[in-house]
Structure formats: structure tokens, C-alpha cells
Amino acid sequence: MLKVTNLHASVDGKEILKGITLEVKPGEVHAIMGPNGSGKSTLSNVIAGRDGYEVTAGSVEYLGKDLLELEAEERACEGIFLAFQYPVEIPGVSNMAMLKAAMNSIRKYHGQDEIKAGDFLKLIRQKADLVEMKHEFLKRAVNEGFSGGEKKRNEILQMAMLEPKLALLDETDSGLDIDALKIVSHGVNALRSPERSMVLVTHYQRLLDYIVPDYVHVLANGQIVKSGDKSLALELEAKGYSWIEGIDDNQTTAAQAS
Amino acid sequence: MITANENQSWVNAHAGVALPGADVAWLNEQRAAALAQFEKVGLPGVRDEDWRYTNLRALKSNDYALNSASVLNVELAETTNPRLVFVDGHLDVAASTGLSDSVTSLKDSLAIVEGAFGSTLPIEPHGFTALNTAYAHDGYVVNLTPNQVLDGVLEVVFVSQSANAVSHTRNIIIAQANTQCTIIERHIGAQGSVYLNNIITEIVAGDNAHIDHYKIQQESDDAFHMGGVFINQASNSQVKNHNIALSGLVTRNDIYCNLLGPGAHMEMNGLVVGKGRQHIDNHTEVNHAVPNCTSDEYYKTVLDDHSRSVFRGRIIVAQDAQLTNADQQNNNLLLSKNAEADCKPQLEIYADDVKCSHGATVGQLDPTSLFYLKSRGINAESANALLTFAFANEVIERIKVDRVREELTQILAGELLSGLEELI
Numbered sequence: 001m002l003k004v005t006n007l008h009a010s011v012d013g014k015e016i017l018k019g020i021t022l023e024v025k026p027g028e029v030h031a032i033m034g035p036n037g038s039g040k041s042t043l044s045n046v047i048a049g050r051d052g053y054e055v056t057a058g059s060v061e062y063l064g065k066d067l068l069e070l071e072a073e074e075r076a077c078e079g080i081f082l083a084f085q086y087p088v089e090i091p092g093v094s095n096m097a098m099l100k101a102a103m104n105s106i107r108k109y110h111g112q113d114e115i116k117a118g119d120f121l122k123l124i125r126q127k128a129d130l131v132e133m134k135h136e137f138l139k140r141a142v143n144e145g146f147s148g149g150e151k152k153r154n155e156i157l158q159m160a161m162l163e164p165k166l167a168l169l170d171e172t173d174s175g176l177d178i179d180a181l182k183i184v185s186h187g188v189n190a191l192r193s194p195e196r197s198m199v200l201v202t203h204y205q206r207l208l209d210y211i212v213p214d215y216v217h218v219l220a221n222g223q224i225v226k227s228g229d230k231s232l233a234l235e236l237e238a239k240g241y242s243w244i245e246g247i248d249d250n251q252t253t254a255a256q257a258s
Numbered sequence: 259m260i261t262a263n264e265n266q267s268w269v270n271a272h273a274g275v276a277l278p279g280a281d282v283a284w285l286n287e288q289r290a291a292a293l294a295q296f297e298k299v300g301l302p303g304v305r306d307e308d309w310r311y312t313n314l315r316a317l318k319s320n321d322y323a324l325n326s327a328s329v330l331n332v333e334l335a336e337t338t339n340p341r342l343v344f345v346d347g348h349l350d351v352a353a354s355t356g357l358s359d360s361v362t363s364l365k366d367s368l369a370i371v372e373g374a375f376g377s378t379l380p381i382e383p384h385g386f387t388a389l390n391t392a393y394a395h396d397g398y399v400v401n402l403t404p405n406q407v408l409d410g411v412l413e414v415v416f417v418s419q420s421a422n423a424v425s426h427t428r429n430i431i432i433a434q435a436n437t438q439c440t441i442i443e444r445h446i447g448a449q450g451s452v453y454l455n456n457i458i459t460e461i462v463a464g465d466n467a468h469i470d471h472y473k474i475q476q477e478s479d480d481a482f483h484m485g486g487v488f489i490n491q492a493s494n495s496q497v498k499n500h501n502i503a504l505s506g507l508v509t510r511n512d513i514y515c516n517l518l519g520p521g522a523h524m525e526m527n528g529l530v531v532g533k534g535r536q537h538i539d540n541h542t543e544v545n546h547a548v549p550n551c552t553s554d555e556y557y558k559t560v561l562d563d564h565s566r567s568v569f570r571g572r573i574i575v576a577q578d579a580q581l582t583n584a585d586q587q588n589n590n591l592l593l594s595k596n597a598e599a600d601c602k603p604q605l606e607i608y609a610d611d612v613k614c615s616h617g618a619t620v621g622q623l624d625p626t627s628l629f630y631l632k633s634r635g636i637n638a639e640s641a642n643a644l645l646t647f648a649f650a651n652e653v654i655e656r657i658k659v660d661r662v663r664e665e666l667t668q669i670l671a672g673e674l675l676s677g678l679e680e681l682i
């Protein structure tokens with residue numbers, strides 16, 4: 001599904017990703033862990049097509065296409081979804097309006113008719129229930145005045161509505177209390193399927209108790225320094241990051257401080 | 259440069275037109291003084307500081323005629339509101355509903371407006387204001403006696419249907435103590451038609467009067483709109499002026515408010531949506547003359563293509579006007595690199611115990627918000643439209659009257675959300 005090969009990317013001339021290679025097959029769940037500042041969000045953003053990153057080497061192939069050739073909105077229409085580490089507040093645009101525009105835009109891209117108003121309403125209510133979001137939130141402006149946890153649940157609601165093929169979840173667990181974490185995990189697990197792949201970016205292994213990954217990778221200083229199965233996450237939890245080669249003490253301190 | 263000849267030709271153009279109140283002494287005095295003022299100042303030009311950015315060459319290069327009464331020849335949308343219809347500045351009685359003891363035409367109400375007429379105007383009016391006083395031929399008059407509430411919403415539609423028409427309409431709202439009214443002025447014109455709508459509304463708000471005044475400007479794309487709203491407010495009165503400019507080639511609005519009694523509150527909401535080569539000026543002035551008044555000004559501008567706007571917001575707080583609370587916000591969104599917004603907040607504060615705040619921004623759409631929408635599959639054009647609409651609609655959301663707000667939201671969606679209207 002997704003094949004990242006020797007990806008190098010920089011921001012303002014500063015290299016942040018220094019040769020990432022990663023393959024995600026349909027239905028797989030990969031966790032990417034690593035200290036703060038190691039490049040996890042950068043990787044997610046580059047895959048989702050955010051402006052401001054320069055890919056200096058390597059390739060990203062998605063469903064057989066050169067992903068880097070596509071605009072962000074085309075990538076979304078092709079089934080890529082990014083749950084933001086910091087969801088954006090959009091005053092004046094309601095959750096419903098945004099999701100309806102998104103769904104119809106994606107349908108149009110695939111040559112399908114717009115969704116019927118009644119069907120849309122039924123669907124969005126059902127998905128709101130999945131993430132235990134009160135229906136009145138649907139009419140509110142996107143993320144405006146939402147608590148941290150509500151924003152993260154809103155990301156999962158959007159994902160549930162848009163039914164992506166590849167979901168990138170950037171620290172969806174951070175800032176959640178245990179109840180919210182359970183709700184979010186339940187929402188994510190409900191979307192797991194043999195066709196849908198997920199990349200979970202997380203700082204903590206806690207999330208992986210609820211969403212059990214097939215693979216775990218450790219990203220440090222712009223490179224994947226170790227890969228394994230879910231037991232790697234437990235090892236990280238017990239020992240911290242410092243025992244892994246390629247992570248210097250500086251980064252470890254940064255990770256613990258955050 | 260404006261020559262004496264040019265000014266004289268404007269005066270000549272109006273000669274021989276029968277104006278109402280030819281035998282009314284106080285009115286004749288005002289007309290004569292206004293004419294003298296016009297002869298002194300002439301039409302404004304770029305040498306005038308307040309008109310520096312406003313190119314009136316196209317306006318001046320055209321000849322205009324003041325028509326006598328015209329009859330409506332366009333179809334207006336149905337409404338359930340009482341509605342006055344002015345055609346080229348003259349009340350079309352047959353097309354109007356809602357005339358009453360309290361709602362009349364200027365021509366028929368000279369006795370009522372004596373004292374109010376001209377009472378709110380600046381001391382040194384510019385040429386267009388002077389011309390308006392000199393040649394005022396009609397307008398609506400709302401006269402509310404103490405404790406009277408004008409039910410529902412009064413609509414007044416100003417239709418400019420004749421090419422090269424000029425109108426000098428003067429509207430007057432006299433709201434005595436404890437009165438209440440909601441009035442919407444709409445300005446429309448035949449698309450592609452060139453005309454000059456020189457219109458002034460005076461609002462005299464008595465003690466504890468509550469007035470909601472809307473001005474929705476959707477003139478022809480080739481038209482000139484010179485507008486003034488001049489307001490005097492007594493104690494505890496509340497006046498809200500909503501100034502929505504969506505069209506016209508050159509638009510100028512002077513919105514001046516004198517807070518003359520303690521406890522008075524003024525709210526000015528403004529929205530400009532410019533495109534093509536439109537030019538839109540809004541000059542506002544809130545004069546806090548006495549203590550304990552509040553003013554809240556919120557102007558937003560969206561400019562595309564080569565459009566230009568000027569916002570000049572003056573707040574004056576007199577030495578005695580302690581405990582004034584004044585806020586002014588002006589946010590400008592530029593959708594094109596050829597668009598230009600000039601904003602000039604001017605605060606003149608002579609009292610020491612006051613709260614005055616102001617903020618002005620000029621910028622583009624937020625790239626992070628755009629990426630967020632695009633990452634959900636929304637194409638760039640729709641993402642731009644949604645965010646632009648959201649920016650502009652914040653002005654509309656300040657409108658408290660549900661049906662007015664809903665209607666304006668629809669109008670704005672038509673302007674900015676084409677193809678996505680069903681989203682809101």
C-alpha cells in the first residue's frame with residue numbers, strides 16, 4: 001500500500017528526515033515511536049502533502065502511484081487521512097459543513113454523485129456516537145473551543161466519516177485522559193479492516209495497549225533506528241530510548257522532559 | 259484638479275428641477291448654505307486627505323440627470339415585510355407597502371423633519387453631502403413618538419433603474435424616547451448601468467431608543483454610491499448600524515455617530531466584499547462627547563482581483579467623556595496580490611479614564627487552515643471559498659435579528675460560496 005524508500009526531507013534548508021524506508025501493507029498497523037523532535041510529524045506531514053517540506057531524495061509510492069506528485073487534496077481523495085497532532089480550529093465553518101464538503105469533494109473525484117442530505121445526517125450521527133460525541137458538537141465550528149480530548153475525538157470522527165485506506169494518526173493519544181484514550185482507541189479499532197492500513201505515531205506505549213500494532217519502529221534523528229513487533233514498544237517503555245543505538249543522551253533527556 | 263467650471267456644471271445639471279419645500283424657509287436656508295458650501299469645496303479630489311485613495315475620475319467624466327418621479331420597471335423578490343420602494347430616488351407609492359402615520363416620504367413630511375433635517379451632519383460637509391442637502395428631493399421618514407415600537411422589519415429598497423440618473427436621497431429616522439425599530443435599506447441597480455446614488459440617512463435617537471439599521475449595497479457593478487449615515491444619540495440609546503457593501507464600482511460611506519447622552523451605545527458592523535476593479539471606502543467616526551458611553555466597531559474586508567478598500571476609523575473621546583469604552587477592529591483579507599486595503603485607525607483621546615482598544619490586520623488565508631481542509635479532500639478552490647466565507651460571515655453573525663441574519667448569510671453564500679451554498 002505505502003512504500004517509503006530512502007526518504008530525505010528538509011525544512012528551510014535543514015534536513016529533518018535522513019533516509020526513511022518503510023513499507024506498510026494492506027490491513028497492517030504500524031507504530032512509529034521516538035523522542036520529541038525526531039521527525040515523526042514531519043514524516044506524517046510529508047506523506048499527507050503539507051507545503052513547506054522539500055523532499056531532497058527518495059520516493060513514496062502509494063497504491064502503485066508516485067505520491068509526491070499529488071496535491072494534498074488529491075492524496076486525501078486517494079484515501080490518505082492524517083489525524084493532526086494539533087487539530088486546527090476553523091471558526092465559522094461547522095463540523096458538518098466541513099465533512100459534507102470533504103465527502104462530496106472525494107465523491108466527485110471518483111465520479112460519484114453527492115451524498116443525499118438525509119444519508120449524510122444519518123451517517124454523521126452514527127459516527128458521532130462511535131466516538132461518544134454529542135450531536136450538538138456537529139453544528140459547532142470545527143474544533144473551536146473544543147478541549148484537547150474533544151479535538152482528538154473529532155479527528156477520529158472525521159476519519160470514520162471519510163473511511164480512508166491509509167490513516168496516519170499523529171500523537172492522537174497525547175493529552176488524553178484514560179477514558180478519552182479508551183474512546184479514541186475504540187473508534188480506531190472499529191475502523192481496522194484487512195483493507196485499511198494505519199500508521200500510529202506516538203510518544204508513549206500506552207496507546208499500544210489499546211490499539212495493538214503489527215510492527216513498531218523507532219524513529220530517531222530522522223532515521224528509523226530499530227524495527228520490531230509489539231514487544232519492542234514494551235521494551236521501550238521499560239528501558240526508555242537511550243539503549244537504542246543512534247539515540248544520543250541529548251534526545252533522551254528531551255524525551256523525558258516533555 | 260477640480261475646476262470651478264466642473265463644479266458649476268454640477269450645479270447647472272440640477273437647475274430647473276422642482277424640489278419639494280420651495281416655500282419652506284428653514285429648508286431654503288439650509289439649501290442655500292449647502293450650495294455655498296459646495297461652491298466653496300466642490301467635489302472632492304485626490305488632493306483631499308480623506309479622498310486620497312479614491313479615484314473619482316470615472317464618476318466625474320460622466321453626465322448625470324436628476325429625474326422627476328419614475329415608475330418601477332423591474333420585478334422585486336416577494337417579501338412579507340412592509341416595503342417602501344424608491345425608484346431613482348423617488349418613492350413609488352404604488353409599488354410600496356407599509357406607509358403609515360409613522361412611515362412617510364420626505365416630500366410629505368417637511369413639517370415633521372424640521373429640526374431633525376441636517377441636525378446630524380458634520381459642520382464642514384464634503385461636496386457630495388453638500389449636494390445632497392442642496393438638492394434633497396425625497397427619501398423615507400420614520401417618525402416614532404415616545405414609547406412607540408415599529409413592529410417587524412421595515413424594508414426600504416432603492417432601485418436605480420435609469421442610466422445616468424443621479425439621486426440625492428435624504429432619509430430621516432426620528433426615534434423619540436423609548437422607541438424601537440429595525441430598518442433595512444437595500445440598494446440595487448440594473449447590472450451594467452452607470453448612475454450616481456448620493457444618499458444620506460440621518461438618525462436621531464432619543465433617550466433609550468433602540469434602532470437597528472442595515473444597509474445592504476448591491477448596486478450595479480458600474481455604479482457610484484456615495485453614502486452617508488449620520489447619527490445623534492441621546493442617553494441610553496442603542497444604535498446598531500450594519501453596513502454591507504457587496505457591489506458598485508466606487509463606493510464611499512461616511513458613517514458618523516455622536517454619542518451625546520450618558521449610557522448611549524453604538525455598534526458599527528461593516529463588511530466589504532470587493533472584486534474586479536471595485537473601490538470601497540468606509541470612513542467611520544464615533545464621537546464620545548459625554549461620559550459613560552460605549553462603542554463597538556467591527557469591520558471586515560475581503561478583496562479579490564484588483565479591488566481596493568479604505569477603512570478610516572476615527573474615535574474621538576472628549577475631555578469630559580470619562581469612563582468611555584470604545585473598541586474598533588478592522589480585519590482585511592486579500593485574496594489577490596493585486597488587491598489593496600488601506601486601514602487608518604485614528605484615535606483622538608482627550609480623557610484619561612477610558613478604555614479604548616483597536617486592532618487592524620491585513621493578511622491572507624491561514625495556510626494551516628487551508629492544509630487542514632485540503633487534507634480532508636476538499637479541493638483548493640472550495641477550501642479557499644469556505645475560509646473566505648467564514649471570515650466574512652463573522653460580521654453577519656453579529657446580527658441579532660434571526661431572519662435578517664439568515665438572509666444575509668444566504669446573500670453572502672451566494673457571493674462567496676458558489677456551488678457550496680448548501681453547506682451552510
Ligand SMILES: Nc1ncnc2c1ncn2[C@@H]1O[C@H](COP(=O)(O)OP(=O)(O)O)[C@@H](O)[C@H]1O
Nearest residue numbers: 011012016035036037038039040041042043052
Ligand atoms: N516548519 C518547521 N520549521 C523549522 N523546523 C521544523 C519545522 N517543522 C519541524 N521542524 C524541526 O524538525 C524536527 C522534527 O520535528 P517533528 O517532525 O515535529 O518531530 P516530532 O513529531 O518527532 O516531535 C524538530 O527539530 C523541529 O524543530
Ligand SMILES: [Mg+2]
Nearest residue numbers: 040041085171
Ligand atoms: Mg510531532
